[in-house]
Amino acid sequence: MFTGIIEEKGEVVAIERTGGGALLSVRGPLVTSDARHGDSIAVNGVCLTVVTAERDVFTVDVIRESLDRSSLGTLTEGSAVNLERSVRADQRLGGHIVQGHVDGTATLLSREPGESWDDVRFSLPRPLARYVAEKGSIAIDGISLTVTTVDDESFGVSLIPTTLKLTTLGDRQVGDVVNIEVDVIAKYVERLVARQ
Structure with missing residues (x-):
């Protein structure tokens, strides 16, 4: 994990x-x-x-x-x-639970630089859209991020200066493909509810 x-x-x-x-x-x-x-x-x-x-x-x-x-x-x-x-049992869980089991890929659709952060938008594969929620967590290329906006075909996140400087997302351009992992809890909840 x-x-x-x-x-x-x-x-x-x-x-x-x-x-x-x-x-x-x-x-x-x-x-x-x-x-x-x-x-x-x-x-x-x-x-x-x-x-x-x-x-x-x-x-x-x-x-x-x-x-x-x-x-x-x-x-x-x-x-x-x-x-x-991988996280040790005695460490803080600073981001969210990330399994490292990538659900698919997304394409960087747009990037709007701000004074202190960038707002970026990614495509959202239709089968994964139901697991992505505004203010929920998503992992992009392994980075724990908070979803700022979402619709059936795309989602947005804001990248703070630390993320821009210390990860590959600072260098990603429109058209680049990234790995995404949706929130595992949402997938388990869906499966449990479907069995009822």
Whole structure:
């Protein structure tokens, strides 16, 4: 489990295609500092398992499902990525419950810079629209954000200076594709109610 509070921006240093998947090597000195084989690190919001961790680079296997459902398949050497280690039981939950199980992708539709923040709007895949609520939580490329507006086809968020500076969303442009994970609680509530 993750919180959606990004610990650092990393950099993809190598991608090795393996059958239907890939072996991804990522530079991230902070998240690699205590990483061991089997640990979970979210890369742009996708929970991945550490294969190796040496110096400031860790490697992860990315299966076909993750490549198909997320934007990880579009990464190239040199791509910046958001990184977060899994949360420990004794840590504060600063964002919201993020599983690292990406529900799909969205496209950045518009960006309106403000004095201190940017208002951005993303497409919303129709099957996920029912899980997104104004003032609810959503994870975009692993970043815990509050939904400011929503309709059946798009949603908006505001990006504070810290988010703009310390995550990849500061550099995203109109047309860029991002990973989204909707609130897991909404999905469970829907399933429970449907069984009644």
